[in-house]
Amino acid sequence: MPISLPSDIQFQATKKLNELFKLAISSPLIKRKWKKLVLPVLLFNQRGKIAGSARLRDNVIKLNATLYLHNQTYFLNQVIAHELAHILVYQLYGTRVKPHGIEWQQIMLNVFSLQPDVTHQLDTSVLGYKTYPYSCNCQVVELSQTRHNKVQRQTQQYKCRKCGVMLKLV
Ligand SMILES: [Zn+2]
Numbered sequence: 105m106p107i108s109l110p111s112d113i114q115f116q117a118t119k120k121l122n123e124l125f126k127l128a129i130s131s132p133l134i135k136r137k138w139k140k141l142v143l144p145v146l147l148f149n150q151r152g153k154i155a156g157s158a159r160l161r162d163n164v165i166k167l168n169a170t171l172y173l174h175n176q177t178y179f180l181n182q183v184i185a186h187e188l189a190h191i192l193v194y195q196l197y198g199t200r201v202k203p204h205g206i207e208w209q210q211i212m213l214n215v216f217s218l219q220p221d222v223t224h225q226l227d228t229s230v231l232g233y234k235t236y237p238y239s240c241n242c243q244v245v246e247l248s249q250t251r252h253n254k255v256q257r258q259t260q261q262y263k264c265r266k267c268g269v270m271l272k273l274v
């Protein structure tokens with residue numbers, strides 16, 4: 105369920121995107137292979153557990169509104185640059201380069217002065233996905249709602265990867 109994001113918080117993201125885009129088009133690294141770069145559209149309708157995504161052909165960056173609301177600094181410092189770098193790589197090189205390849209890493213490092221980290225450090229608990237504790241002989245693991253439903257309907261069972269014992273609801 106998409107939440108409505110306060111307009112000042114939306115504005116912060118748009119402002120950041122504009123700043124980074126300006127940085128990119130004035131960067132010597134990109135100027136050398138100048139092509140007309142087009143500022144992507146920013147939307148706040150990313151679903152699921154991921155922070156954001158870049159729709160290259162549509163020139164759209166999607167951000168997860170709930171995660172952004174609860175991780176604003178991280179989004180402004182990392183996620184927007186990460187996704188914009190994907191857009192820039194696509195506009196400069198097309199699709200024949202790897203998503204997090206050297207071209208993407210160079211933009212992160214040399215244009216945005218950021219570490220090209222691929223994994224997000226985010227608090228996803230704010231999304232409110234319910235989990236259920238299951239145990240075996242050695243540990244307690246959290247199963248997702250979907251997996252829990254399958255166990256309850258007896259359509260699926262899950263074994264502990266460490267001890268091999270069937271997981272049971274605690
Ligand atoms: Zn990425």
Ligand SMILES: [Zn+2]
Nearest residue numbers: 240242264267
């Ligand atoms: Zn176990």
